[in-house]
Amino acid sequence: MYHVKSKKAEEFISHEEIEKTLAYADANKDNIALIDSIIEKAKLRKGLSHREASVLLACEMPEKTAQIYALAEQIKKDFYGNRIVMFAPLYLSNYCINGCVYCPYHGKNKHIARKKLTQEDIVREVTALQDMGHKRLAIEAGEDPVNNPIEYILECIKTIYSIRHKNGAIRRVNVNIAATSVENYRKLKEAEIGTYILFQETYHKESYEKLHPTGPKHDYAYHTEAMDRAMEGGIDDVGLGVLFGLELYRYEFAGLLMHAEHLEAVHGVGPHTISVPRIKHADDIDPAAFDNSISDEIFAKLCALIRISVPYTGMIISTRENKEVREKVLPLGVSQISGGSRTSVGGYCEPEEEDDKSEQFDVSDKRSLDEVVNWLIRLGYIPSFCTACYREGRTGDRFMSLCKNGQIQNCCHPNALMTLKEYLEDYASPETKELGLQLIERELENIPNEKVKKTACEYIHGIAEGKRDFRF
Ligand code: SF4
Numbered sequence: 001m002y003h004v005k006s007k008k009a010e011e012f013i014s015h016e017e018i019e020k021t022l023a024y025a026d027a028n029k030d031n032i033a034l035i036d037s038i039i040e041k042a043k044l045r046k047g048l049s050h051r052e053a054s055v056l057l058a059c060e061m062p063e064k065t066a067q068i069y070a071l072a073e074q075i076k077k078d079f080y081g082n083r084i085v086m087f088a089p090l091y092l093s094n095y096c097i098n099g100c101v102y103c104p105y106h107g108k109n110k111h112i113a114r115k116k117l118t119q120e121d122i123v124r125e126v127t128a129l130q131d132m133g134h135k136r137l138a139i140e141a142g143e144d145p146v147n148n149p150i151e152y153i154l155e156c157i158k159t160i161y162s163i164r165h166k167n168g169a170i171r172r173v174n175v176n177i178a179a180t181s182v183e184n185y186r187k188l189k190e191a192e193i194g195t196y197i198l199f200q201e202t203y204h205k206e207s208y209e210k211l212h213p214t215g216p217k218h219d220y221a222y223h224t225e226a227m228d229r230a231m232e233g234g235i236d237d238v239g240l241g242v243l244f245g246l247e248l249y250r251y252e253f254a255g256l257l258m259h260a261e262h263l264e265a266v267h268g269v270g271p272h273t274i275s276v277p278r279i280k281h282a283d284d285i286d287p288a289a290f291d292n293s294i295s296d297e298i299f300a301k302l303c304a305l306i307r308i309s310v311p312y313t314g315m316i317i318s319t320r321e322n323k324e325v326r327e328k329v330l331p332l333g334v335s336q337i338s339g340g341s342r343t344s345v346g347g348y349c350e351p352e353e354e355d356d357k358s359e360q361f362d363v364s365d366k367r368s369l370d371e372v373v374n375w376l377i378r379l380g381y382i383p384s385f386c387t388a389c390y391r392e393g394r395t396g397d398r399f400m401s402l403c404k405n406g407q408i409q410n411c412c413h414p415n416a417l418m419t420l421k422e423y424l425e426d427y428a429s430p431e432t433k434e435l436g437l438q439l440i441e442r443e444l445e446n447i448p449n450e451k452v453k454k455t456a457c458e459y460i461h462g463i464a465e466g467k468r469d470f471r472f
């Protein structure tokens, strides 16, 4: 029985409700009057329900898809401007006792090199990341109570926040670790993490159990209810995601939106971010073995529909996607991307030897952070290294209410320019610096509030004189 406010996974992600939603979407995929009314509703920028959004996903009329893309672009512009927030993943350990069949870290893979960073390794890795210019990290670790207990994760977070190298600092650590207890989520909150990210992988319970045959992750309910426990533990920014390719994408899309609706209904705040990873080649893993893989076209449509269905939720794409795909989906609503990523344990300091591989998946976008920043500027985007909200206590419903009344725009835009200025002064190549400085000059003129514009100009001059860490 479907019940959005239930605390039970099988009730808030009801299989029956998803089946009914897909049947409803099929029955109405050519219903122009209904489709037009849903698009009109989306224009109000208050989002769409999983049923409404599923009808748009099922609709194959090219002119309607064009309208959806145009609306996604408009909402992206209105809510996120031309800013793209930058981050990097940091793999702490690939020890894992789970049996996820799509991941090379699964416990039974005997030919992948198992590695775990010591605190000294972390200092080296984070120094390398700071020297690239990163300010925001997402830490990743497999599930292994012996090798990666919560105490290890907490110690790593403390180390990361403590490292200061030249003008570098990691100002926000997002955490992507296995589903855990309320008590452990409370400890993560106390360690001052940013967003807690956990991918559902698939919302289809039967497939989920087959894809996770062994280990604690096999428990669908424990995994699916993790965000409720995280919020109970005081973490109010949580990040959802599915691994597209495992199950039918229309099923996953409905499940994803139902999960977002559930968090909003129960906790008064929806997901902070949604990630859209697709299954990729890796050691021991052949993506062709998963017959639900999606085309670039469908991927782009999913991004556009997420944008119009949950306008206030940030959207993240990783370096799993190549430059061309990233270019295609950036205007459709993506708000965060990784740059210069390594998906192996210790990969920022030591390039991997063929026979000593520990990466989780092949990176499609192999460019350096400077190249990604340069490319974004040339495309007309402002690469942002902003972490201000979390540091100003603007999280959870505080963040969402600022977002919903549009006030966040008075922070994001100047903060993007100031953090880009820091990047250009400290880390950029001469060419990127030149391009970036021109961009900042142009974009300062686009700050509508005169007082904010004046202060931002003063701060930017301060950065040129060696001062750091200004924020609105
Ligand atoms: S997806 Fe995560 S839990 Fe599963 S095997 Fe890989 S690292 Fe372990």
Ligand code: SF4
Pocket: 085, 384, 386, 387, 388, 389, 390, 408, 411, 412, 413, 415
């Ligand atoms: S001001 Fe807040 S919402 Fe805007 S980019 Fe910075 S951290 Fe993100």
